Amino acid sequence: MKKINLTKGILAITLVALTVTSCKEVKKEQHIDNEHHSDGSHDDSTMDSSNDMMGNDQHASKxxxxxxxxxxxxxxxxxxxxxxxxxxxxxxxxxxxxxxxxxxxxxxxxxxxxxxxxxxxxxxxxxxxxxxxxxxxxxxxxxxxxxxxxxxxxxxxxxxxxxxxxxxxxxxxxxxxxxxxxxxxxxxxxxxxxxxxxxxx
Amino acid sequence: MLVNDVPKQVENIITTSCYDCHSNNTDYPWYNKVQPVAWFLEDHVAHGKEELNFNEWADYSSRRKNSKLKSIISQIEDGEMPLWSYTLIHREAELSKDEKKIVLEWISKLKDSL
Known part of the structure; x- marks a missing residue:
């Protein structure tokens, strides 16, 4: 019984540890993904379109x-x-x-x-x-x-x-x-x- | 001063009648040693300099200079400046009719040249 409990315990700890690690990795990936977006073409293209198409309207609303x-x-x-x-x-x-x-x-x-x-x-x-x-x-x-x-x-x-x-x-x-x-x-x-x-x- | 070539006469009038409150060269009178007069005076000078400080003239934009000159003209024309509470004691600061005319003419010319 003791042995089984111990095994269960180790298993549980390993599971938890695994889950935490994998979560972290997922978060990291997402984070990198976000960074990529904010540095990359995504933001630039929004800026361009707003300057071209909405520039004057934006200023007038000011x-x-x-x-x-x-x-x-x-x-x-x-x-x-x-x-x-x-x-x-x-x-x-x-x-x-x-x-x-x-x-x-x-x-x-x-x-x-x-x-x-x-x-x-x-x-x-x-x-x-x-x-x-x-x-x-x-x-x-x-x-x-x-x-x-x-x-x-x-x-x-x-x-x-x-x-x-x-x-x-x-x-x-x-x-x-x-x-x-x-x-x-x-x-x-x-x-x-x-x-x-x-x-x- | 406002610009480099201020006629001596105009400069004297402005220094005597305006500079105590509108420049960094306040010539504090003897009664500034008496409280609460000193507080009252300090408040006046601080406010005066905030509205117009000839020492900061060079830093004003042309737009702001123009505005200030307009206000100076209207305040002198209406007799609101120099303040009566100031000329009451500083009799020499009160502007005579001639002095008013000289200063106003010169300031108007300066304003038009901006």
Whole structure:
């Protein structure tokens, strides 16, 4: 009996040992297989196809959150609503923080970095300023956004509008999602002052 | 300074009226030895430098320079800078009508040249 038990025990241990070893080997193989995939042609081909076919769409989607927050800010200024503008300004600050530039070329990255650095500062000021100041910062922020979208593209169709009177008749631009003019620089005082400069798709 | 060829007159005005809070060369006054004035002042200077620091001017991108110049012009035009709480004690920092005009003209020209 003892002998049989011992044999059984040895057998069991050997079995367990075998199973463990073989498991390890399988895992190793899988691991190597994975490595091969990530180093090899598999990933490259996905990158290629995404660059060729989805490149622009991918970039345009990068500006989506910013454009949405910007339009919210613009609408708040149209409505002479300082608090809503401040809130939208705060949202733009986070959207600028989250903006990932790594998928762009190096020159574009530098340009985007400059734009974001400048624009974020304006958004920060909009977050904590009276409405006159919010509008002054919105003027430069709008220019920054126009330049940013020139690089990234936009998923939403936008209208680039111009008010010739603002800033001592130097004029100021803004972006809108609707064709109808609603002036964010003067609000109710001069709601329809301005014209569409161009359509951006 | 902003660029190499700043007229002496403009440089003097800017050094006197702006540099205490907008450069690394703060000339701390005697009352900076008194608490809590020192804390209040340190906070102001830190914030001032964060908004605009002439010592870091060269590192700003042209886009940012343009933005800053626009803000400088509007702050001086509106009489918001130099801060009244600063000129209250630093009488010499207050900008006269002529000084305002000289600085604004020069800064506007600089901005247009960017």
């Amino acid at each position: 500006s989506t959150a910013l454009v949405a927050n910007y339009l919210e800010l613009k609408n708040a200024l149209v409505a002479d609503d300082k608090d809503a503008a401040a809130k939208a300004g705060g949202m733009m600050v986070s959207a600028f923080d989250d903006f990932e530039t790594s998928s762009f070329g190096s020159e574009e990255q530098q340009e985007l970095k400059d734009i974001i650095e400048d624009a974020k500062e304006h958004a920060e000021h909009i977050e904590k300023s009276p409405i006159d100041h919010q509008r002054e910062h919105f003027d430069v922020l709008s220019k920054d956004m126009i330049d940013l979208i020139a690089i990234t593209g936009t998923e939403e169709k936008l209208y680039q509008d111009f008010c010739p009177m603002y800033n001592n008749n130097k004029g100021a631009q803004w972006l809108s999602a609707t064709k109808e003019i609603k002036n964010p620089y003067y609000g109710a005082k001069m709601m329809s002052c301005g014209s569409v400069q161009k359509e951006i798709n």
